[in-house]
Amino acid sequence: MAFTRTFKQLRPIVAALGRHKVATALIVLQVALTLAVTSNALFIVATRIVHLSRPTGTDEAHIFVIRNGWTIGQNATQIDANIRTDLDTLRRVPGVGDAFSSYGYPLAGDGSYISVRPKLKPDQKARGPFAMIYAADEHTINTLGISLVAGRNFRPDEITTFGPNDKISPPGIIITRSLADKLFPDGSALGMTVYFPGGPTRIMGIIASLQGPISMTRSSDGDSVLVPAHYVDPDGVWYLLRTDASDMKPVIAAALKALQARGGVRVLDPKNGVITMAQARERAYATDHSLAMLMSIVSGLLLLATAGGIVGLSSFWVSQRRKQIGIRRSLGATTGDILRYFHAENFLIVGGGIVLGVLLAVLANLGLMKIFYPLPHMPLYVPLLGALLLWLLGQLAVWGPARSAAKVSPVVAIRTE
Amino acid sequence: MWGYYVALALRSSARSKALTALVIVLLAFGVSACMVSYAVFRATTSDPLPAKSSRLYVPQVDNFGPSHIWQNEPPPTLSYTDAMALWKAHKTSRQTVLYPAAWQVDSDDGLTPAMSMNGDAVTADFFAMFDVPFRFGSGWTANDDVQHATVVVISRRLNDKLFGGQNSVGQAIRLDGHIFRIAGVLEDWNPKPRFFDLGTSDNTGFDDAGDIYIPFTRGIAMQKDSTTYNGCPTESGVYDTSRWDARLTSECAWIDAWVELATPADVDRYREYLRNYAGQQQRLGRFSWAPNIRLRNLTDWMAYLEVTPRTTSLSMLLSASFLLIVLVNVIGLMLARFMRRAPEIGIRRALGASRAAIYRQFLIEGATMGFVGGLVGVALTLLGLWGAGELFEPKIARLVHVDASLIALTVLLAVAATVVSALYPTWRAAQTQPAWQIKVN
Numbered sequence: 001m002a003f004t005r006t007f008k009q010l011r012p013i014v015a016a017l018g019r020h021k022v023a024t025a026l027i028v029l030q031v032a033l034t035l036a037v038t039s040n041a042l043f044i045v046a047t048r049i050v051h052l053s054r055p056t057g058t059d060e061a062h063i064f065v066i067r068n069g070w071t072i073g074q075n076a077t078q079i080d081a082n083i084r085t086d087l088d089t090l091r092r093v094p095g096v097g098d099a100f101s102s103y104g105y106p107l108a109g110d111g112s113y114i115s116v117r118p119k120l121k122p123d124q125k126a127r128g129p130f131a132m133i134y135a136a137d138e139h140t141i142n143t144l145g146i147s148l149v150a151g152r153n154f155r156p157d158e159i160t161t162f163g164p165n166d167k168i169s170p171p172g173i174i175i176t177r178s179l180a181d182k183l184f185p186d187g188s189a190l191g192m193t194v195y196f197p198g199g200p201t202r203i204m205g206i207i208a209s210l211q212g213p214i215s216m217t218r219s220s221d222g223d224s225v226l227v228p229a230h231y232v233d234p235d236g237v238w239y240l241l242r243t244d245a246s247d248m249k250p251v252i253a254a255a256l257k258a259l260q261a262r263g264g265v266r267v268l269d270p271k272n273g274v275i276t277m278a279q280a281r282e283r284a285y286a287t288d289h290s291l292a293m294l295m296s297i298v299s300g301l302l303l304l305a306t307a308g309g310i311v312g313l314s315s316f317w318v319s320q321r322r323k324q325i326g327i328r329r330s331l332g333a334t335t336g337d338i339l340r341y342f343h344a345e346n347f348l349i350v351g352g353g354i355v356l357g358v359l360l361a362v363l364a365n366l367g368l369m370k371i372f373y374p375l376p377h378m379p380l381y382v383p384l385l386g387a388l389l390l391w392l393l394g395q396l397a398v399w400g401p402a403r404s405a406a407k408v409s410p411v412v413a414i415r416t417e
Numbered sequence: 418m419w420g421y422y423v424a425l426a427l428r429s430s431a432r433s434k435a436l437t438a439l440v441i442v443l444l445a446f447g448v449s450a451c452m453v454s455y456a457v458f459r460a461t462t463s464d465p466l467p468a469k470s471s472r473l474y475v476p477q478v479d480n481f482g483p484s485h486i487w488q489n490e491p492p493p494t495l496s497y498t499d500a501m502a503l504w505k506a507h508k509t510s511r512q513t514v515l516y517p518a519a520w521q522v523d524s525d526d527g528l529t530p531a532m533s534m535n536g537d538a539v540t541a542d543f544f545a546m547f548d549v550p551f552r553f554g555s556g557w558t559a560n561d562d563v564q565h566a567t568v569v570v571i572s573r574r575l576n577d578k579l580f581g582g583q584n585s586v587g588q589a590i591r592l593d594g595h596i597f598r599i600a601g602v603l604e605d606w607n608p609k610p611r612f613f614d615l616g617t618s619d620n621t622g623f624d625d626a627g628d629i630y631i632p633f634t635r636g637i638a639m640q641k642d643s644t645t646y647n648g649c650p651t652e653s654g655v656y657d658t659s660r661w662d663a664r665l666t667s668e669c670a671w672i673d674a675w676v677e678l679a680t681p682a683d684v685d686r687y688r689e690y691l692r693n694y695a696g697q698q699q700r701l702g703r704f705s706w707a708p709n710i711r712l713r714n715l716t717d718w719m720a721y722l723e724v725t726p727r728t729t730s731l732s733m734l735l736s737a738s739f740l741l742i743v744l745v746n747v748i749g750l751m752l753a754r755f756m757r758r759a760p761e762i763g764i765r766r767a768l769g770a771s772r773a774a775i776y777r778q779f780l781i782e783g784a785t786m787g788f789v790g791g792l793v794g795v796a797l798t799l800l801g802l803w804g805a806g807e808l809f810e811p812k813i814a815r816l817v818h819v820d821a822s823l824i825a826l827t828v829l830l831a832v833a834a835t836v837v838s839a840l841y842p843t844w845r846a847a848q849t850q851p852a853w854q855i856k857v858n
Contacts, residue, residue, distance in 0.1 A: 022752065022845075023752055023753070026746075026748055026749040029745050030746055033738065034742055037738045041735060072594050235519075267532065267533050269532075286810045287728055290728055290808050291728050293807070293808050294728070294731075294732050295735065298735050298736060298739055301739065305446065305447070305743055305746060306746070308746070309439075309443070309745075309746035309749060311439075312435075312439050312750045312753065313753055315435075316753035316754075316757065319757070320756075320757075371730075372727055372731060
């Protein structure tokens with residue numbers, strides 16, 4: 001009933017809007033621009049939040065990393081001996097659950113990873129999938145708190161060494177599920193042989209997930225390889241430690257103290273050289289975080305501004321039309337009719353803005369994809385959701401002015417000013 | 418007359434408080450969002466050497482070939498072969514080649530524990546070319562470069578740490594175990610962006626400058642590796658060798674080069690030299706492609722490497738669209754405000770006011786509101802910049818600062834934006850027919 005009555009009003013509403021072309025066009029334009037900007041901004045927020053809340057697959061709350069530089073003049077054999085002694089020491093520090101040494105750590109960022117493109121055949125011309133290497137040993141799985149879903153862990157006697165200039169050729173490797181699926185889509189990865197630049201190697205285990213040191217790609221961040229070796233770089237090595245309790249401070253202090261007992265071989269930086277996974281996460285995703293915050297704040301302000309504009313202009317129209325409203329009321333229109341009139345009018349105007357706005361939103365997304373590279377296509381439901389939001393916002397904004405219009409008394413019609 | 422119009426504007430504002438407040442608040446938010454973004458944008462795009470940026474050039478030579486480069490752009494750095502050829506040709510008064518390196522530092526007395534510190538291996542001209550300020554002593558000589566001298570220039574920070582801030586020129590420190598004589602101590606010098614090793618460095622441009630500068634030739638003689646990623650024209654993109662002399666003769670690119678060219682004629686001459694050099698390498702059979710060279714000045718170089726963080730550009734774009742939407746909004750509200758005063762306009766016109774007078778009155782009214790909006794906008798901008806530390810990455814947020822020009826620009830933008838949005842409403846107001854408005858209904 002109410003609906004048909006509203007529907008019958010549409011023609012006079014459109015006719016009335018024709019008399020306020022510019023003001024109507026301004027609201028339509030404003031709604032369109034708001035829709036285009038907010039749907040793109042909120043879409044970017046959503047992609048960033050999805051990106052930055054990805055788990056690394058590790059027990060992040062209990063892991064920290066120590067950067068251990070070697071004093072100059074030590075050869076690979078000495079460094080390997082140092083690492084073995086250090087790991088023995090660290091694993092015995094009270095509060096430390098387990099420890100291993102590697103190059104890089106999850107969320108370390110650009111510049112601290114070793115990559116490999118494993119091939120299926122030795123003479124394969126095509127490039128293999130991009131993967132990141134962690135130096136690992138038999139304690140790695142336990143330290144990171146990751147789970148082995150197939151195959152077996154490394155044995156202590158399998159742990160060798162490799163340096164920055166060596167071509168890696170381990171006897172066996174453990175890889176993540178996602179990399180296994182990329183190499184062998186039929187799921188037969190376990191036990192298969194793949195080819196590294198240094199030679200063939202066998203996939204002896206598969207872990208559920210483990211993010212590599214970099215955190216900015218969309219598809220390769222989870223493709224990691226564990227190589228059973230100590231990384232003997234004369235520059236230094238990273239020790240990854242897992243604590244038993246969540247209070248890491250005393251454990252960090254104890255671990256540093258234990259390392260400093262043999263201080264002559266190493267250079268430690270207690271201030272910048274110790275990083276908890278929580279800090280690494282904050283640092284790795286700082287840009288994404290700031291982008292998401294910024295976009296949300298401006299989108300919120302934008303919606304408020306548009307609502308404010310609708311309130312302002314609707315109030316003005318109501319005050320202009322007091323006389324007509326009075327006449328309609330005295331001719332039998334109910335307060336409900338008047339209310340519906342203004343809500344329907346707003347619905348129409350915002351609707352016009354939405355049609356234009358969805359178009360602009362899609363165009364803006366295409367433009368942004370060109371400038372800001374890792375941005376996917378915006379699915380159409382995003383601007384449509386935005387449209388729904390704006391319709392609601394418009395109805396809410398016009399509610400106040402419409403109520404004051406409905407309160408206009410019929411007697412206004414016969415008053416001369 | 419102007420004062421009278423301002424008074425009229427204030428009086429009419431007092432009559433429609435809600436509408437006026439709405440316009441002012443909208444303007445203030447729109448303008449301050451723009452200014453906060455602009456302040457960050459300005460900090461990240463600022464010219465690190467305004468006096469010289471147009472004279473400093475980065476030469477690039479394509480030694481990778483079409484199949485190993487992207488969009489036909491030569492690698493951002495030079496191979497050792499090309500860097501040395503350019504440097505030894507000495508085609509300009511000042512030039513430098515450099516690469517970033519990290520060092521283990523011990524003081525000669527052995528009292529301070531070993532530290533790992535960053536710096537760059539540079540040539541003698543580096544300090545003069547980039548206007549590097551010295552606290553004590555000076556850089557080294559061109560002869561030191563030739564002699565692979567073990568001299569070092571250290572930062573003020575390192576000097577404070579090792580020598581308690583005393584003049585340490587002539588003293589010795591150990592870098593990777595080798596004794597170096599201190600030739601100079603820098604003043605606080607931390608150019609933003611850190612432009613000089615942008616090509617090699619994976620610093621985004623906003624990391625701090627290092628603490629140690631040694632002669633490039635000494636770094637090479639010590640077989641000191643660069644700290645950052647080095648591009649090579651191989652399938653894997655990394656070194657295919659571990660031997661130092663093989664690296665020096667390889668086509669891997671890892672050295673930043675700079676030349677100072679004072680006049681456009683010098684620039685043309687140097688570009689010609691680069692082209693000839695690449696042509697000569699082609700004739701020698703080293704390059705199997707036509708000369709592909711670039712010579713960009715500092716400003717273009719920063720633009721080419723996209724030093725400005727994406728977040729900054731995106732927030733600039735976003736806040737500009739915010740201001741645009743606010744302005745559309747303000748046009749509508751101004752239109753309502755002015756049309757409501759049709760009777761007043763009618764009477765003023767009937768009493769002899771010209772259309773021009775109506776234009777003046779309403780544009781001044783717009784400017785007045787813009788001014789007030791600008792003042793509120795300044796307050797919001799200050800608030801926003803105070804919160805910028807939360808919004809932007811710390812190493813960028815710390816560069817942002819407020820100055821008089823930013824405040825003046827805020828008010829100016831608010832006034833200009835309001836006057837522009839008042840144009841159409843004012844035109845409509847000036848069209849008011851006096852007779853229609855003053856006739857008794």
